[in-house]
Amino acid sequence: MKMLNMPVDVIATFNVQGKIRPNYIRLEDEEHTLQTFKIENIVFSREEKYAGMPAIHFCCNIIRNGCAQLIHIKYHVKTHQWVLVREG
Amino acid sequence: MNKIIFHIDVNSAFLSWEAVYRLRIRGEKTDLREIPSAVAGDVKKRHGIILARSTPAKKYGVRTGDTINDALKLCPNLVMVPPHYDLYESCSEAMMEILKEFSPCVEQYSVDEAFCDMTGTVGLYGSAVVAATLLKDKIYSELGFTVNVGISTNKILAKMASDFKKPNMVHTLFPEEIEQKMWPLPVGDLFFVGPASKRKLHALGIHTIGQLANTDPDILRAHFKKYGEVIHAFANGIDLSVVAEEAPPNKGYGNSTTIPFDVDDGSTAKMVLLSLAEKVCTRLRADNVMATVVAVSIVDIYFRHSSHQMTLISPTNITNEIHKAACKLFDRLWDGTPIRHLGIHTSKIVRGEVYKQINLFDMNRYEKLSRLDAVVDTIRERYGEDSVKRAIFLKGPVYHMAGGISPEKRKPMYKEGITL
Ligand SMILES: [Mg+2]
Numbered sequence: 125m126k127m128l129n130m131p132v133d134v135i136a137t138f139n140v141q142g143k144i145r146p147n148y149i150r151l152e153d154e155e156h157t158l159q160t161f162k163i164e165n166i167v168f169s170r171e172e173k174y175a176g177m178p179a180i181h182f183c184c185n186i187i188r189n190g191c192a193q194l195i196h197i198k199y200h201v202k203t204h205q206w207v208l209v210r211e212g
Numbered sequence: 213m214n215k216i217i218f219h220i221d222v223n224s225a226f227l228s229w230e231a232v233y234r235l236r237i238r239g240e241k242t243d244l245r246e247i248p249s250a251v252a253g254d255v256k257k258r259h260g261i262i263l264a265r266s267t268p269a270k271k272y273g274v275r276t277g278d279t280i281n282d283a284l285k286l287c288p289n290l291v292m293v294p295p296h297y298d299l300y301e302s303c304s305e306a307m308m309e310i311l312k313e314f315s316p317c318v319e320q321y322s323v324d325e326a327f328c329d330m331t332g333t334v335g336l337y338g339s340a341v342v343a344a345t346l347l348k349d350k351i352y353s354e355l356g357f358t359v360n361v362g363i364s365t366n367k368i369l370a371k372m373a374s375d376f377k378k379p380n381m382v383h384t385l386f387p388e389e390i391e392q393k394m395w396p397l398p399v400g401d402l403f404f405v406g407p408a409s410k411r412k413l414h415a416l417g418i419h420t421i422g423q424l425a426n427t428d429p430d431i432l433r434a435h436f437k438k439y440g441e442v443i444h445a446f447a448n449g450i451d452l453s454v455v456a457e458e459a460p461p462n463k464g465y466g467n468s469t470t471i472p473f474d475v476d477d478g479s480t481a482k483m484v485l486l487s488l489a490e491k492v493c494t495r496l497r498a499d500n501v502m503a504t505v506v507a508v509s510i511v512d513i514y515f516r517h518s519s520h521q522m523t524l525i526s527p528t529n530i531t532n533e534i535h536k537a538a539c540k541l542f543d544r545l546w547d548g549t550p551i552r553h554l555g556i557h558t559s560k561i562v563r564g565e566v567y568k569q570i571n572l573f574d575m576n577r578y579e580k581l582s583r584l585d586a587v588v589d590t591i592r593e594r595y596g597e598d599s600v601k602r603a604i605f606l607k608g609p610v611y612h613m614a615g616g617i618s619p620e621k622r623k624p625m626y627k628e629g630i631t632l
Binding site for chain 1: 229232233235236237238239240299302303304305306307354355356357
């Protein structure tokens with residue numbers, strides 16, 4: 125079981141309106157090797173400010189082993205870090 | 213029209229903020245607020261004390277200010293976490309932002325407390341209780357921690373009200389409710405009555421706030437002097453101070469500090485002024501601006517507020533010059549009453565290069581001091597605020613750059629980013 129939010133590598137686009145969209149994410153597979161997944165679609169996103177730290181929360185789908193899988197990731201606005209909140 | 217004042221107080225602030233950070237930012241599963249836990253200074257050193265504790269820890273009898281050893285005797289399975297003061301500043305700032313959305317007049321009272329003047333907002337939010345509930349729920353849903361809101365017609369009553377049952381509650385204490393809600397409380401619960409005064413009041417047979425309120429003020433004056441009048445007024449719910457909104461940030465640069473001990477000699481007060489000037493001037497220099505007007509404010513132990521200001525011959529951002537002006541103002545202003553809070557405010561800000569009116573007698577000094585300040589700023593920026601300090605602060609009781617969160621609370625900090 126994953127206990128903590130894990131920093132992850134993400135490729136994202138930033139459009140002229142300042143909208144952020146994560147496109148690719150690098151996750152560990154069962155053998156602990158890194159694999160890049162395309163983010164197929166974003167189910168929802170919302171801005172958060174827990175503990176006064178602004179973040180954007182994305183719930184999105186990736187394709188893993190041929191099936192769609194929901195993941196939750198967050199972009200921390202102040203530190204420019206992406207973290208994986210949970211898979212599935 | 214009667215005023216409507218809110219007092220907002222974060223429930224077990226440091227602990228709640230640690231809990232939110234761990235839950236929401238780090239993604240931990242345990243909520244510190246739901247287990248016996250505490251924020252404790254320097255867990256490794258035996259002498260650390262409890263800075264905040266959870267409600268379950270409170271049930272074991274753990275109190276804020278207990279030593280770690282005593283706390284562990286009361287509650288052996290107490291989970292202790294170190295403090296992270298930069299996190300608290302971020303939580304505090306975010307809360308103040310929300311308060312400013314609700315009220316045009318917000319006075320930050322401490323890192324986790326504020327007063328809002330909500331007079332005349334009934335058309336916006338409905339009744340005071342509705343507005344307070346909305347406010348408290350908004351803070352919880354957006355920032356993740358709970359607050360108590362006290363409502364009344366002045367600050368002292370609002371503050372007393374927010375201290376009633378916790379957590380996550382709204383309470384009113386209007387003047388007509390004083391007798392029923394405040395007078396039965398022990399006199400030590402009254403704001404501004406410390407342990408020493410409490411003992412003295414007990415010796416006089418005064419045990420409840422109601423008894424204090426109904427004591428002849430002359431008796432109190434005889435035993436406590438001016439302070440007796442203040443607590444008598446507070447016990448009767450009388451407080452004439454207004455919610456003092458700070459000056460808008462871009463109009464001036466100021467800094468103030470509540471001193472951990474009462475200052476009754478001028479030289480210590482001037483040391484505090486120097487440490488305040490140090491910080492104000494650092495900020496002026498960082499923004500490449502100079503100030504033309506310097507003001508000093510004093511709050512004495514009777515909560516009397518006084519201030520005085522002067523215009524300088526020419527604008528400056530040199531620590532020594534601002535401090536010199538502040539000392540001059542202080543000497544004119546101070547009547548010798550012990551001080552609990554000092555502030556420096558600078559205004560009439562001018563930007564960029566300024567033609568300096570050079571004083572015939574210290575023209576070399578200006579160049580030198582200005583270069584000195586620049587070097588000190590660079591060193592501090594690179595190696596931290598404490599890397600260079602004036603010798604006068606070496607052994608003294610005053611931290612060399614006062615204001616904001618007090619220095620003993622400054623470290624350790626969460627690093628920028630997510631620590632795993
Ligand atoms: Mg509090």
